[in-house]
Amino acid sequence: MSIETDRHATLVEIFEAFNRHDADAVVARMTEDCVFDTVGGSDVHGTRIQGRAVRDAFAAVWAGMPDAHWEVTRHTIAGDRAFSEWTFTGTDRQGMRTEAEGVDLFTFEGPRVAGKRAFRKQRPSFKA
Template sequence: MNGMSHDTLNAMFDAFNRHDIEAVMSYFADDIVFDTVSGSEAHGTRIEGREAVRAAFENTWGTQPDVQWLNGTHYFADERVVSESTFVATQPDGKRVEADSVDLFTVRDGKIVRKQAFRKQRPPFDPA
């Protein structure tokens, strides 16, 4: 096993949902590489290094203060973890995003060294 478990991943997603940056970052290696869901490259936008990734997470929470990753399910294969969840958030313009998402994690020595984020491209909508 790669040092990750269902309980570990659930605890990490709970920390994301509490917007607890110290707890979240405890799961990531110093040399973390994060490929976001969007950007000008095929991989999205690549963010490298602990401080840059930390700032990206904090920015997401700042621009979408109610953001949550719900109903997480995790699958393990050697040093890789696949996590499915539903991404929900209100954007700054008041429109709502609800979309299924997947994170592919690469783990080394019990820490995440790569996070590749994917999300269904569903248009934001006005909440009812």
């Protein structure tokens, strides 16, 4: 297998783990010092999470939105960079639903993700 094939498989596996809400499987495909820039936050890059805290960040999303789901439309690999296009859906504990398109920009070290920058359309939630 080529490194591009390995990286594509990593992205497929990560999104499958997102949709199973399996934080351990997500971080197993990331470097130990992976940097994750979230879709929101007070900094220009969103909230930056690094290392083992990435696992806890995803677990918190799933705790707050038990039906969180990413429907991937495409993974594109370009050297040590990649992007994944998706539509996110989820309903929070107060019954507010989010449906929005987004994209993740990835940086790889070998077959593992070293960086993930998330971007999502700014769209108001609505009562489910």
